[in-house]
Amino acid sequence: MTHPLLAELAAQLPASALVTDPEKLAPRLVDERRKLHGSTLAMALPGSTEEAALIVQRCVAHGVPIVPQAGNTGLVGGATPMGDKVLLMACDRLNQVRQVDAEGYTMTVEAGCTLDEIRATAAEANRLFPLWLGSSTSARVGGLIGTNAGGLQVLRYGNMRDLVLGVEAVLADGHIYRGLHNLRKRNVGYDIAQLMIGAEGTLGFITAASLRLLPSEQGRATAMVALPDAAAALGLFTHAKAEVGEVLTAFEYIGKAALEVMTAQHGEVPQPFTPLPNCAVLIALSGSQPDNILEDRLTQLLMTASCEDAVLAQDGSQTEALWALRELIPSAQRRAGPSIKQDLALPIGAIPAFIEEAAQLVAARLPEATPVVFGHMGDGNLHYNLGLAQDADVANCEAISNEVLFDLVAKYGGDISAEHGIGRFRVAAADDRHDPVARALMRKIKASLDPQGLFNPGVLI
Numbered sequence: 107m108t109h110p111l112l113a114e115l116a117a118q119l120p121a122s123a124l125v126t127d128p129e130k131l132a133p134r135l136v137d138e139r140r141k142l143h144g145s146t147l148a149m150a151l152p153g154s155t156e157e158a159a160l161i162v163q164r165c166v167a168h169g170v171p172i173v174p175q176a177g178n179t180g181l182v183g184g185a186t187p188m189g190d191k192v193l194l195m196a197c198d199r200l201n202q203v204r205q206v207d208a209e210g211y212t213m214t215v216e217a218g219c220t221l222d223e224i225r226a227t228a229a230e231a232n233r234l235f236p237l238w239l240g241s242s243t244s245a246r247v248g249g250l251i252g253t254n255a256g257g258l259q260v261l262r263y264g265n266m267r268d269l270v271l272g273v274e275a276v277l278a279d280g281h282i283y284r285g286l287h288n289l290r291k292r293n294v295g296y297d298i299a300q301l302m303i304g305a306e307g308t309l310g311f312i313t314a315a316s317l318r319l320l321p322s323e324q325g326r327a328t329a330m331v332a333l334p335d336a337a338a339a340l341g342l343f344t345h346a347k348a349e350v351g352e353v354l355t356a357f358e359y360i361g362k363a364a365l366e367v368m369t370a371q372h373g374e375v376p377q378p379f380t381p382l383p384n385c386a387v388l389i390a391l392s393g394s395q396p397d398n399i400l401e402d403r404l405t406q407l408l409m410t411a412s413c414e415d416a417v418l419a420q421d422g423s424q425t426e427a428l429w430a431l432r433e434l435i436p437s438a439q440r441r442a443g444p445s446i447k448q449d450l451a452l453p454i455g456a457i458p459a460f461i462e463e464a465a466q467l468v469a470a471r472l473p474e475a476t477p478v479v480f481g482h483m484g485d486g487n488l489h490y491n492l493g494l495a496q497d498a499d500v501a502n503c504e505a506i507s508n509e510v511l512f513d514l515v516a517k518y519g520g521d522i523s524a525e526h527g528i529g530r531f532r533v534a535a536a537d538d539r540h541d542p543v544a545r546a547l548m549r550k551i552k553a554s555l556d557p558q559g560l561f562n563p564g565v566l567i
């Protein structure tokens with residue numbers, strides 16, 4: 107028998123706003139990492155804020171939990187509905203750019219716009235929306251805000267938290283919070299938008315956001331540098347901050363095992379160095395100066411640094427090829443076999459010592475695992491992944507990896523996630539390792555805004 111909620115929604119919404127066809131639902135019920143295989147009552151697709159409010163109000167009336175989903179590219183299982191009494195609420199039809207204010211350097215976009223779409227819209231107005239991630243074709247505003255996404259240019263421009271001015275959202279009581287604004291300065295008490303950013307869909311359904319824009323970049327220079335070890339990479343970073351800090355846009359670390367797995371699995375991407383170095387750094391400068399000036403500055407920087415070797419991209423296709431070496435590492439690992447993903451936050455200065463100590467501990471506790479280490483070194487964010495054998499007991503290896511690496515990040519003053527969030531996969535670790543007062547405060551905020559616990563149960567807290 108049809109759930110009464112579905113009958114009500116079908117009567118009050120257009121046909122395109124409700125999906126129950128199992129074939130259409132199937133891709134929405136599996137997470138990006140293929141770890142969760144969920145189920146749902148149906149998928150609701152509001153086409154306006156008012157439709158979103160109506161859906162939430164009917165869910166409140168029937169006590170039906172809601173799982174918000176945007177591009178479904180999140181890496182911690184936060185957007186997968188886990189039960190046929192849960193409604194999946196997706197953003198696809200909320201896909202309008204409501205306003206671009208080029209003079210005021212802001213834009214207002216709906217939650218279903220993809221990152222590529224908003225970057226392209228900003229570019230048409232000769233402005234830059236600087237967030238940039240490997241999933242930019244699919245990740246949508248709702249999810250970028252829900253996860254407080256980071257990515258490849260946080261070093262220069264910050265993460266989503268730094269780029270959102272205001273949000274519009276449907277709260278767990280069905281009311282619409284109309285918090286969109288184009289004000290760079292606004293100091294009026296609790297910042298509700300900041301509360302919703304990184305809330306992973308647990309406090310409401312975001313329908314739109316006002317975002318900060320920046321001046322378009324006029325030029326870019328990109329190089330890959332071969333280095334003997336992570337300590338040399340840290341030295342180069344310190345040098346780059348001092349010499350070209352105001353135009354330093356990306357500083358990505360790639361360890362040797364990551365270069366090796368790329369060579370094995372993505373041989374079509376040229377490797378600039380033979381033999382492979384112990385590690386490489388991808389460094390990008392960008393800004394209001396033209397390419398040639400930035401290229402000169404980057405060349406100067408590399409000449410005064412102690413690099414083993416370096417290649418400077420000569421054109422757009424070489425720039426893309428260098429970035430592919432970094433961006434395709436997760437894909438190469440997936441092709442290579444089972445693996446464990448980590449998203450560790452560390453003080454930048456601790457990264458070399460952490461990498462060295464982690465290698466020893468992993469060798470002792472998981473001798474068959476290969477640390478595949480890469481990440482946003484300039485932000486203190488390491489993806490300390492482990493490649494496993496085909497027949498490995500992944501769950502057991504993951505438990506050991508978490509114990510070893512989470513203890514070690516704590517020792518160095520770091521944390522268990524830098525950008526992916528907590529989701530479903532790290533709730534137990536957060537409960538075990540985070541300050542109990544902070545966890546209790548989060549639960550109090552959740553209980554006050556969502557007393558029925560309808561939004562994304564089991565995620566984050």
Ligand SMILES: Cc1cc2nc3c(=O)[nH]c(=O)nc-3n(C[C@H](O)[C@H](O)[C@H](O)COP(=O)(O)OP(=O)(O)OC[C@H]3O[C@@H](n4cnc5c(N)ncnc54)[C@H](O)[C@@H]3O)c2cc1C
Nearest residue numbers: 176177178179180184240246248249252256257306307312
């Ligand atoms: C190839 C690849 C590269 C990636 N690189 C990066 C990277 O460099 N940096 C990084 O930070 N992440 C990265 N990610 C992870 C992922 O792309 C980001 O977390 C992204 O922000 C998720 O956006 P999404 O639209 O797919 O959200 P989803 O996966 O659909 O949802 C993510 C979370 O947001 C919540 N949510 C979704 N929509 C709403 C809404 N409307 N209102 C409230 N909550 C909502 C969900 O419930 C869920 O908890 C990468 C992923 C892939 C596959």
